[in-house]
Amino acid sequence: MTRILITGAGGMIGRVLTAELAASGHEVIATDLTVPKTLPDTVRFVAMDVTSDAPGKVIARERPEVIVHLASIVTPGPGMGRELAYQVDVEGTRKVLEAALSAGVRRLVVTSSGAAYGYHADNPVPLRESDPVRGNPEFAYADHKRQVEEMLAKARTAHPVLEQVVLRVGTVLGKDTNNQITALFRKPRLLALRGCESPFVFIWTHDLARILIRAATDGPPGIFNVAGDGALGVSDLAQRLGKPLRRLPALGIKAALALAHPLGLSRYGPEQVRFLQYRPVLANDALKEVFGYTPELTSAEVFDLWAREAGL
Secondary structure: OOEEEEEOOOOHHHHHHHHHHHHOOOEEEEEEOOOOOOOOOOOEEEEOOOOOOHHHHHHHHHOOOEEEEOOOOOOOOOOOOHHHHHHHHHHHHHHHHHHHHHHOOOEEEEEEEHHHHOOOOOOOOOEOOOOOOOOOOOOHHHHHHHHHHHHHHHHHHHOOOOEEEEEEEOEEEOOOOOOHHHHHHHOOOEEEEOOOOOOEOEEEHHHHHHHHHHHHOOOOOEEEEEOOOOOEOHHHHHHHHOOOEEEEOHHHHHHHHHHHOOOOOOOOOOOHHHHHHOOOOEOOHHHHHHHOOOOOOOHHHHHHHHHHHOOO
């Protein structure tokens, strides 16, 4: 049995992970701003805001062997500024890392993202863990994940006694997943850029939870891409959903967003075109061969399962 503290336990992945860890017999301490809607009876909840001084106090008191750090802002809420997202993603991770080092935590598991590689025309296809993280400054989430990974890399050099497992996760889909990416799939017709397939790699929520369990227990330390086998382009997605596909020129979309965004007619600016043009495709060889986990569902199977559960 391992004493495991989870940050962001109330999120989509946190809820699944908490339930599966508790069922495995581990001692689980769930932390978040508020108590999750569903919490196993054997799991203890402790309120913890990663933007405050709480991580240092809670982690020093609870003395976990392992911390699974999930707290992050993937989809900012209405009116949420970039500074708050930075405080959660980057400074929150810094506080958890410093508290882990101070408390003598054995292992730190951090969910990074494929977005940490950035959205660049010269990204290799597929991307491997040895490729540089170049999260674009214009995308808060990608930029923050890059900064987190740079912070963790320095800690690995300065404090090698703290084992790290860094998971660069693809697009996560599961029951009730509803975010800015799934909003694209729910539209009456899918939007595509001319000459660009905008490939997506998906990972099932339950696969990710099992990967996190292995990362927190008997898995090897290291950096691993997390995605199901294969990738789906926007043409594949439209075909699987039975929806029409509309292709537009990249320059035209940039011009339209440049006008609409300042007027409040779109939440996205012209930089969003890069998000569709140069999506990172993740190789999962190291996940299977080094980490020792083969996702149960491929990217296509994950998407089909989500689409069925979403009634699409």
